[in-house]
Every structure is written in structure tokens, then in C-alpha cells.
Amino acid sequence: xxxxxxxxxxxxxxxxxxxxxxxxxxxxxxxxxxxxxxxxxxxxxxxxxxxxxxxxxxxxxxxxxxxxxxxxxxxxxxxxxxxxxxxxxxxxxxxxxxxxxxxxxxxxxxxxxxxxxxxxxxxxxxxxxxxxxxxxxxxxxxxxxxxxxxxxxxxxxxxxxxxxxxxxxxxxxxxxxxxxxxxxxxxxxxxxxxxxxxxxxxxxxxxxxxxxxxxxxxxxxxxxxxxxxxxxxxxxxxxxxxxxxxxxxxxxxxxxxxxxxxxxxxxxxxxxxxxxxxxxxxxxxxxxxxxxxxxxxxxxxxxxxxxxxxxxxxxxxxxxxxxxxxxxxxxxxxxxxxxxxxxxxxxxxxxxxxxxxxxxxxxxxxxxxxxxxxxxxxxxxxxxxxxxxxxxxxxxx
Amino acid sequence: xxxxxxxxxxxxxxxxxxxxxxxxxxxxxxxxxxxxxxxxxxxxxxxxxxxxxxxxxxxxxxxxxxxxxxxxxxxxxxxxxxxxxxxxxxxxxxxxxxxxxxxxxxxxxxxxxxxxxxxxxxxxxxxxxxxxxxxxxxxxxxxxxxxxxxxxxxxxxxxxxxxxx
Numbered sequence: 001x002x003x004x005x006x007x008x009x010x011x012x013x014x015x016x017x018x019x020x021x022x023x024x025x026x027x028x029x030x031x032x033x034x035x036x037x038x039x040x041x042x043x044x045x046x047x048x049x050x051x052x053x054x055x056x057x058x059x060x061x062x063x064x065x066x067x068x069x070x071x072x073x074x075x076x077x078x079x080x081x082x083x084x085x086x087x088x089x090x091x092x093x094x095x096x097x098x099x100x101x102x103x104x105x106x107x108x109x110x111x112x113x114x115x116x117x118x119x120x121x122x123x124x125x126x127x128x129x130x131x132x133x134x135x136x137x138x139x140x141x142x143x144x145x146x147x148x149x150x151x152x153x154x155x156x157x158x159x160x161x162x163x164x165x166x167x168x169x170x171x172x173x174x175x176x177x178x179x180x181x182x183x184x185x186x187x188x189x190x191x192x193x194x195x196x197x198x199x200x201x202x203x204x205x206x207x208x209x210x211x212x213x214x215x216x217x218x219x220x221x222x223x224x225x226x227x228x229x230x231x232x233x234x235x236x237x238x239x240x241x242x243x244x245x246x247x248x249x250x251x252x253x254x255x256x257x258x259x260x261x262x263x264x265x266x267x268x269x270x271x272x273x274x275x276x277x278x279x280x281x282x283x284x285x286x287x288x289x290x291x292x293x294x295x296x297x298x299x300x301x302x303x304x305x306x307x308x309x310x311x312x313x314x315x316x317x318x319x320x321x322x323x324x325x326x327x328x329x330x331x332x333x334x335x336x337x338x339x340x341x342x343x344x345x346x347x348x349x350x351x352x353x354x355x356x357x358x359x360x361x362x363x364x365x366x367x368x369x370x371x372x373x374x375x376x377x378x379x380x381x382x383x384x385x386x387x388x389x390x391x392x393x394x395x396x397x
Numbered sequence: 398x399x400x401x402x403x404x405x406x407x408x409x410x411x412x413x414x415x416x417x418x419x420x421x422x423x424x425x426x427x428x429x430x431x432x433x434x435x436x437x438x439x440x441x442x443x444x445x446x447x448x449x450x451x452x453x454x455x456x457x458x459x460x461x462x463x464x465x466x467x468x469x470x471x472x473x474x475x476x477x478x479x480x481x482x483x484x485x486x487x488x489x490x491x492x493x494x495x496x497x498x499x500x501x502x503x504x505x506x507x508x509x510x511x512x513x514x515x516x517x518x519x520x521x522x523x524x525x526x527x528x529x530x531x532x533x534x535x536x537x538x539x540x541x542x543x544x545x546x547x548x549x550x551x552x553x554x555x556x557x558x559x560x561x562x
Contacts, residue, residue: 143508208480259446
């Protein structure tokens with residue numbers, strides 16, 4: 001718990017007052033260009049809050065989002081532009097950090113009303129999962145790509161393989177994470193995989209992408225956009241929705257996690273060894289206080305590691321803890337990815353997970369959990385830097 | 398010894414590795430072309446590091462020396478790739494990539510392919526020997542470092558150029 005009088009915390013200082021997203025599409029099928037998607041999501045978030053979009057004075061994103069803040073501010077006709085923050089590196093690992101950077105801007109007095117957003121049109125700009133048009137390469141990729149370690153599935157499989165070897169984690173643990181996401185997507189009409197259920201047999205029969213990842217261990221690739229509006233605690237109750245407060249946020253990485261290629265000392269890790277304790281410390285909470293978890297599934301194996309690093313179980317207990325029953329709303333032990341997540345709702349680079357955590361605290365999820373006062377979001381695992389976020393209701397302050 | 402050991406493990410058309418424009422990794426890539434494996438080894442503090450950097454991450458001495466090491470190690474992790482993420486690999490799956498740890502060089506790790514049957518069982522901890530795979534006819538000639546499981550008794554399989562320095 002932060003000490004009384006300690007100003008260096010985000011706990012209870014800002015709230016999410018609006019969320020919005022576009023329709024979610026299979027990759028390459030958005031009828032709209034990426035910038036238009038970003039605008040639509042931002043307007044939807046403002047409408048949800050009951051906020052005039054012209055009052056936005058800050059933009060925060062991550063993953064090298066292409067939709068520049070100044071262009072957004074001009075397009076929206078905002079009265080003035082103050083903070084423009086981009087989380088450096090880590091791709092989807094930055095989805096919570098973007099919220100934290102928005103929160104920090106507000107707490108520091110640099111902005112009053114910050115939109116966090118992410119937009120992707122992979123048809124317009126190319127897919128993450130396919131490599132083409134590269135003739136020569138240097139740096140990290142030079143040590144990987146000539147050996148066929150090209151796209152994210154191949155870049156992360158060896159990390160998970162090592163983790164499974166070190167801790168005796170079974171394929172069934174990975175499978176349970178996929179099953180939970182698909183289970184929740186079936187009652188979420190926004191979900192790209194709504195109406196496409198997954199069961200054990202279908203998972204087991206699915207093709208390998210790269211061992212140890214079956215098809216269903218890998219996230220989708222999608223087009224769409226998502227956004228949320230953050231304001232200070234003092235203003236949080238002026239808006240249409242029940243405010244959802246930031247209880248804690250953390251970002252970063254452990255010692256030399258960026259040592260390429262695959263030379264991080266703590267290799268078989270999701271990267272939260274320092275970041276998870278930072279989060280719990282700021283929030284003054286522990287894993288037993290958490291009601292729901294939205295954990296970024298680039299690959300299911302990363303979720304196993306990330307949950308263990310957030311102290312929900314010891315790695316050696318993963319096979320027992322990770323069952324469909326334990327991971328489903330409303331009353332599982334730890335409802336996980338209750339919108340369907342990156343696997344089955346939409347791969348909106350993890351920002352859809354933050355929106356779902358807000359819905360859980362509001363009590364408006366399509367898979368509402370019984371324990372919903374404190375919602376954890378874990379950003380993209382196995383990258384550097386990573387980030388995470390704890391949200392809570394007014395009662396938790 | 399001089400008999401070509403193999404054709405290339407993967408198909409042509411994958412991205413071609415090069416040193417950065419500032420030359421940071423040039424000794425490594427140039428070494429591979431001469432059947433030599435060079436790794437940075439700090440002459441001040443003795444730390445090994447790979448990939449290279451302009452500074453020793455341990456003692457902050459600039460421009461760590463390059464030392465030639467024997468290309469052998471053990472499998473730290475592995476993966477068998479079934480889905481081609483590049484058009485040139487469509488007819489070349491499955492294949493195996495390994496992460497090899499090199500204990501006699503500070504346990505630095507390198508990614509390569511595990512030569513042989515792509516369906517072979519792969520064991521973490523297995524001893525492997527390096528093999529230099531040359532691409533002299535590429536538009537930009539380059540060489541890779543591949544790996545194969547050591548033959549029983551720890552001797553490298555014949556025909557594999559292993560550095561003895």
C-alpha cells in the first residue's frame with residue numbers, strides 16, 4: 001500500500017469514464033481505412049462517457065500505432081492538444097502502459113482528458129503473421145529469420161517449450177486457456193468467433209502452427225479499433241457511466257530482458273517478474289483480491305506464465321489450476337478473458353481486454369463475473385517491456 | 398572433410414542476414430563465411446555476450462574483443478514449425494529450429510536449425526555440434542550456423558568443419 005501522503009501513485013487518482021470500439025473484423029476485411037476506424041472508436045468512447053470529443057486534450061497509444069495524435073486532434077477539432085504519449089516497444093505488451101501513461105499525464109497535470117486508443121487494419125498495412133517483401137535483414141531478425149524464425153508464433157514457441165520443460169506444464173494447461181476464451185466468446189455478440197465454439201476434441205485435432213502451439217493457441221489477426229477515455233478522480237463522477245478507477249499500473253522488464261537473440265537471463269518467462277510485484281504494491285492488493293483477469297493471449301503459453309508470475313499459482317500447479325471450470329464466469333475460481341480475448345473476441349492488440357475489464361467493474365459484461373470489484377489486465381507477455389493494470393469500483397478506493 | 402556436408406536446410410528466398418550499417422555484427426557474419434564462430438569476450442572483465450553490442454554489458458568497457466570459439470553446445474529449447482510464415486517455406490514444412498546454449502562461452506545462446514529428420518524427437522539438454530552453411534551464390538553471399546546432434550562419444554560427425562583454435 002502506498003504510504004499516506006505519498007503522491008507517487010496512480011491509485012484512485014484517475015478513472016475510465018468511457019469505452020468504445022468499432023465492429024471487429026477478420027484481418028483484411030474492414031470496410032474502413034485504419035484512421036477512420038480510430039476515429040469511430042474514439043467517438044464511440046466519448047459517446048459512452050457523454051463527453052464532447054473536442055474536450056479531449058491528450059492521446060495515448062502503443063505498438064507503434066500509425067494514427068498520429070496531431071492528425072486525430074485536427075480531425076476531431078479538439079480545442080487544444082496537450083499530451084501525446086507512445087509506449088516505446090513491446091507491441092501488445094504496451095496495452096496497459098498506454099492507460100498508465102494517460103493516467104500519469106493527468107495526475108502530473110499535463111492533461112485533463114486523455115483518450116487511449118489502438119487501431120489496426122491489417123488489410124491496409126500488412127499482417128503480423130506473415131513475412132514478405134524483405135530481402136536483407138540486420139539486427140535481431142538477422143539471427144532468427146534465415147532459420148525460419150520469422151513471425152510471432154515461431155519467435156515465442158521456444159520460450160514456452162522451455163517453460164513447459166522446466167515446470168512440467170502440460171498441453172492441457174494451454175488448451176484450457178483457449179477453451180475459456182472461446183467459451184466466453186459464445187455469449188459475446190461482438191466476438192469474431194461468436195457462434196464458433198471450441199471443444200477439447202476440436203482443439204486436439206487442430207493443426208500445429210509450431211509445436212507446442214496448435215492453431216487455437218494462437219491469437220487471431222483482426223481489423224478494428226478500440227478506445228477509452230481517462231479523466232481525473234475529481235471529474236470522474238461528471239459523466240454518464242459509473243467510473244472505473246485505476247488502482248494500480250506497472251510496466252517494464254527485468255534484468256536484460258531485451259538481450260537478443262533469445263539471450264535474456266530469465267528466458268522462460270512472460271516478463272512480469274518485476275512488473276507484477278510493482279502493480280500489487282501500488283494497488284495495495286494481492287492476487288486473492290482479484291475477481292477477474294483479462295490476460296493477453298498472443299499465445300496461450302504466455303498466459304500460463306503471466307498468471308503464474310502474478311502469483312495465482314506456482315508454475316508446478318499450472319496443470320491443476322488451469323481448467324475450463326476454474327477459468328469461466330460467473331463463478332469460476334478465476335474468470336479469464338471474459339469477452340473472448342485475443343483468441344476469440346478480437347485481436348485489438350489487447351486494448352479490447354482493458355475495455356472488458358471496465359465492463360466487468362461496471363457489471364455490464366456479457367459474461368459477468370460474481371466477483372467484479374477488482375479487475376486485472378495483463379498486457380502482452382513474453383515481450384519487453386510488458387505492462388499490467390488493476391481497475392476497481394468506487395467501493396475499492 | 399572437404400565433401401559438401403549437405404544442401405541448405407531451408408529453401409532459398411528467406412531474408413538474407415547482413416551486418417548493421419554501423420558494422421556492429423560484421424565480425425560475426427564475416428567469421429561464419431570462413432567457418433569461424435566469433436563471439437564477443439570482454440578483455441577487461443571476461444564476460445561473454447551475444448548478440449554483439451558496442452559495450453560490455455557487465456563492466457561497460459567499449460568495443461569488447463571478438464574471440465573464436467568451438468561451435469558446440471546443448472539444446473536449450475526447440476520448436477517444430479508446421480505453418481509457413483513465408484511464401485518460400487510452403488513446400489518446406491515441417492522444420493526444426495533450436496536454441497543452443499554454449500557453456501564454454503558464458504552460456505550465450507544462438508538460434509539455428511537442427512539438421513536431420515525434421516520429425517526427429519528433440520531433447521532439451523542434448524549435445525549438438527555446429528555446421529557452417531554457406532550461401533555463396535546468394536545476391537549477397539552469407540553463411541549460417543546450423544546444428545546437429547553430436548554422435549555418441551561426443552565426437553563431431555565427420556565432414557563438419559569445427560574450429561580448433
